[in-house]
Amino acid sequence: MDYTNLYEKLYQMGYHGDGTNSGLNHTWHIFFKYYDKISSILDAGCSQGLTVKKYLERGLDAYGFDISPTAIKLAEENGLKGRCVIGNILQIPFSKHSVDAIVCTDVLEHLSPEDVDLALSELFRVARKYLFLRISKSIEGRKDWLRKVRKENPSVVFDIDNLHLSVFPHKQWQEWVEAKGSKLIEKDGKLMVFKIND
Numbered sequence: 001m002d003y004t005n006l007y008e009k010l011y012q013m014g015y016h017g018d019g020t021n022s023g024l025n026h027t028w029h030i031f032f033k034y035y036d037k038i039s040s041i042l043d044a045g046c047s048q049g050l051t052v053k054k055y056l057e058r059g060l061d062a063y064g065f066d067i068s069p070t071a072i073k074l075a076e077e078n079g080l081k082g083r084c085v086i087g088n089i090l091q092i093p094f095s096k097h098s099v100d101a102i103v104c105t106d107v108l109e110h111l112s113p114e115d116v117d118l119a120l121s122e123l124f125r126v127a128r129k130y131l132f133l134r135i136s137k138s139i140e141g142r143k144d145w146l147r148k149v150r151k152e153n154p155s156v157v158f159d160i161d162n163l164h165l166s167v168f169p170h171k172q173w174q175e176w177v178e179a180k181g182s183k184l185i186e187k188d189g190k191l192m193v194f195k196i197n198d
Contacts, residue, residue: 049075
């Protein structure tokens with residue numbers, strides 16, 4: 001699947017609006033429990049970089065990547081040039097064990113099922129200690145928005161009707177992530193925190 005083309009089109013049409021509905025809003029209270037255990041963090045699917053900016057403000061060495069060049073351009077306009085880069089979760093543009101933790105909010109369910117294993121392997125390749133994964137287990141809630149975009153932009157072709165392609169119970173996600181070498185240590189709604197095995 002051509003994720004870059006799809007999400008670039010969506011971003012150019014305002015898919016993430018002003019960025020105020022950041023994954024940060026859903027994970028911050030949990031994240032603070034682990035704050036003293038990490039010094040570096042990567043936001044996988046960082047959108048406009050608002051979460052990265054908040055981590056930097058709190059003294060962490062924070063980076064992010066997103067598949068959409070438009071999203072990264074917006075991040076750079078937010079003062080994050082060099083902190084947020086264009087990248088794909090199937091080939092994360094960071095070296096092995098280069099950060100203590102990865103935050104990945106509302107990204108994995110957007111992958112085709114056949115890409116999930118590679119994405120998880122990439123997260124484990126880059127993170128040293130923790131994975132903070134927020135994964136929706138329901139179909140895309142923005143179908144009305146997609147219909148509106150299609151109506152307003154009839155020349156833009158989308159190959160799919162639902163952006164959530166890998167909708168599985170959290171128990172299934174937990175099994176897959178733990179099989180890569182980790183243990184679930186906390187769960188709060190859609191958010192799962194995994195400690196990577198030493």
